[in-house]
Amino acid sequence: MTTLAPVPASDPMTEGARQVTVVSRKAPIAFAAVTALVALLLLVAPRDGSTRFRFSDEGDLLRLPDVAVPGMVTAWVGVAVAAAVVAAGAVLAARRRRVPVVLTLVLVLALLVAFLAWAGAGSSRDFSVARLIGGSILLAVPIVFGALGGVIGERVGVVNIAIEGQLLAGAFCAAVAASLSGSAVVGVVAAVLAGALVALVLGVFTITYRVNQVIVGVVLNVLVVGLTSFLYSQVLVPGAERLNETDRFAPVAIPGLSSIPIVGPALFEQSVLVYVMYLAVPAVWFAMFRTRWGLRLRAVGEHPKAADTVGIKVERTRYRALLVAGGIVGIGGAFYTVVSVSSFGKEMTAGAGFIALAAVIFGKWDPVRAALAALLFGFASNLEGALSVVGAPVPSQFMLMLPYVVTILAVAGLVGRSRAPAASGEPYTKE
Template sequence: MTAQAVDPAPGAPAPDAPVEHRTVETVSSKAPVILAVLTGLLALLLVAAHHPGDVRFALGSSHDFFEIPVIVVPGPVVAWGGVVVMAALTAVAFVLTSALRRHVPAWVTVPFAVVGLVAFLAWAGAGSPRDLSITGLISGAIALSIPIVYGALGGVIGERAGVVNIAIEAQLLLAAFTSALVGSITRSPWAGLVAAMLAGVLVALVLGVFAITYRVNQVIVGVVLNVLVIGITSFLYSQLLVPNAQALNTTPRFPRVGIPLLERIPVIGPAVFNQTVVVYLMFVVTAAVWFGLYRTRWGLRVRAVGEHPKAADTVGIKVNATRYRALLMAGAVAGIGGAFYTVVSIGQFGREMTAGAGFIALAAVIFGKWDPLRAAFAGLLFGFASNLQSILSVVGAPVPSQFMLMLPYVITLLAVAGLVGRSRGPAASGVAYEKE
C-alpha cells in the first residue's frame, strides 16, 4: 500500500513551514490598585483630620552658594492639589495596565511618590511655626539608610550566586558589636571598620559551611544565625561591655569630611557632600558591585552559578567555590553597614541596636529586583521613610509616633506585594548544588 499525499486544509501552514510562537505576557493590576489605595488613604486623612494653616518649606541653609528663601504655602491647598495629581496618575496607571496591557512605568510611579510626599508634608506641617527642612530630611534619610544599603548589596551578591542570606541581620549586629569593641581598644575607627568586615565574613562563612557544604536549608540556617548572634551579643554586652563601658564601649567616630564647593550646593550639598568616609564608600561600593556583576568575568560566573549551576559546572566553573567567594565578599560588604552604627552614628554598642535593619535590607533586595543599583535606591527609600518620624516630630505634626514607626515596614509590605511589578529572583537561589 502506498501512502498518498494529503493536501493541507485551506489556511493551514505547510508541513515544513516554520511555526510562529507568540508569547502572551500577563500584566498585573496590583500596582494601579496600590496607587489607588494610597490616594484614597491620603484623601481620607485630609477629610478626617483637617489641619489648616500655612506650611514652611526650607530648601537651603546660610552656607549654600546662594540662600533660597523659605517657601510659605497654604497646607490644605497643596495637600488637596497633590491628591488630585495622584488620582490623575492612578487613572493613567489603570489605562496602561487595562487598556494598553503595559506595565506601570517609572514616569508614573516616581512623580506619584514625590507628589504624595509633598502633599503629606504639607498637611502635616500646616500651622506649624517651624520650618520643614528638606536638607535635613535628605541628610537624615541617607544616615538611616546606610546599614540597609550595605545589607542589601550583600544580599544581592549572595542571591546572585544562589545563596539566600537571611542572616543579614546577624551580620549587621555582630559587625556593630565587633567594631565597637575593637575600635574602643585600639582607639581607631579604621580598626573598628576592618574588624566589622571580618565579623560579617565570619557569619557568612558559617552560613556557607552549612548551606553550601552540608546543604542544609538556607532559610533555616539564616534564621538560626540571627537568633544565635542576638543571644551572643546580648550576653557579651551585659557581661563585658556594660561593666567596662569606658574602656570597651567608647568608640572614636569618623569625622565628617566636606567636599569643597560641592557641599555648598543648595538642598543636596550639605546632605550628600558633607558626610563621613563610610557614606562616601557606600556610593563607591554600590558602583563597584554593579560593575563587578555585569561587566566582569567574575560577575558572569556568579550569575551563572545562581541561574544554572549545572550548566556552569559543565563549562568548568567551580560552583561551590564561586558561591563561597561571593558569600564571603557579601559578608564583608554587610559588615561595613554594621560598623556604621558604632564608628559613625552612635559611638557605642547597644543591645539589638540594628532593630531589624537586616530584614528591611532583604525587602530592599526584592524591591530592587536583585539589582545593586535598584536595591541601593530601595534602601534609601526605606531610610527616608524612617527619617520622616523625626522630621514630623520637630514641626509638631499631628501624627502618632507609633504610626511613623510603622511606616518603613508598611512601605516594605507594599514593595514586596507588587508595587514594583513582577520580581523574579535567580533561578537557583536557595538551591544547594551537589555535583553528580
C-alpha cells in the first residue's frame, strides 16, 4: 500500500522528484498483539496492593514526593490507553496514513506503566524512576555507538555485520592499553583504532575484493571472538594485574543540569563517554544530512554509478565512511572496560552488536531514530534489575530474553515496511 508525496526541494539529491511513502498494517497489528498480551497477563495473574514510584533520591536539591497508586487499577488504565492507541492506528492504516511516532511513544509508555504497576503491586519496595532511566542509558551506550556505526555503513552501501566484533575488539584493546598506560583516555584511543582496524579488514574484502558483505561480517565476528578469547586465556589471565586492571572514568555531575528532578541525576551524573554519546548522535546526524561529506555518502549508498559519473570516488568514500563508523563503534567497546567494569572478560559484549543492527533497522537508517531504538533496548535490559528489586513474580530467564524479544518485535512489527539504502550490500564495479 503506497502513497505519493512530494519531496522537499531543500535536498539537492531529490529536488523536483517524488517520493514513495510506504504505509503498512504491521504497526497496528503489532500494537494490538502486545496490548492483548499485557491484558492477558493482568487477567491470568492479578495482584493486590499498591505500587510506589520514587521520583527523588536522598541528596537531590529538589525533592519530589513518592507516589503510591493502586496497582491493578493503574495497570488496566494503561491497557485502556494502549487500546485507544491501537484503535487510532487501525483507523490511520485504513485511511492509508502512516502511524505517527507520537502514537508509538504513547503506546510504549502506557504499557510500561501498566506492567510496572502490576509488577510492583503489594511490594514494600518502590521503583526509583531516576535509577530506572539512568541504568537504561548506561546499558544502551554500546548499542547507541554500534547503531551509529551501522547507520553510517549502510548509508554508504556496506552492511556492517561486524559491529559485534568491533565492539569486542574495542573492549579488549581498551583494557590492555588503559592497563599499561594507567590512563582511560589512552584506552579509548586504542579502542577507536581497534574498531577502525576491524572496519578496514571488512572494507578490504567487501569493497576491494567484492566478497559477500554478510559472510565477511559473520566471519570477522567469529574471528574476533576467538582471538580475544585466546589472548584473554593465554595473556590477560596470567598477567591480570598488569594487563587487565583499568582505571575507569568516574561519573561527572554537570552543575545545574544534574539538579533537575527525575532526569537530572539520570542524564547528567554520568561518565565522560556517556556525554560523548550525547554529542555523537546529533553530530552524526548533522554530518550525514547537512554536509557535503554526508551528501556524497548518501549518494554512494543510493546510486553509486550515478555518484561515480559526477566525480565522486565510490570506493574511497566507502572506505572513509567505514573507518569512521568503525572508530565510533570502538568507543562503544571501550565503554565496557573503562566505564562499566575495570577488566576485560570473554565475549563480554553479549550480542550487543546484533541488537545494534536491529536498532539500525528499527530506526530506519536514521542516526537519531536508531539511537532512540537503542535506548529502548537498553531499557528492556534494565528492567530485569528493577523488577528483582521489588520482588516481581517474573522469572529472571524471561527478563534476560526480553531485549531480544523487543528486538524481534521491533524489526518484524513496529517498524512496519521501510526501505534500506538502495545500494546497501551491493558491491560496486566500475564499468
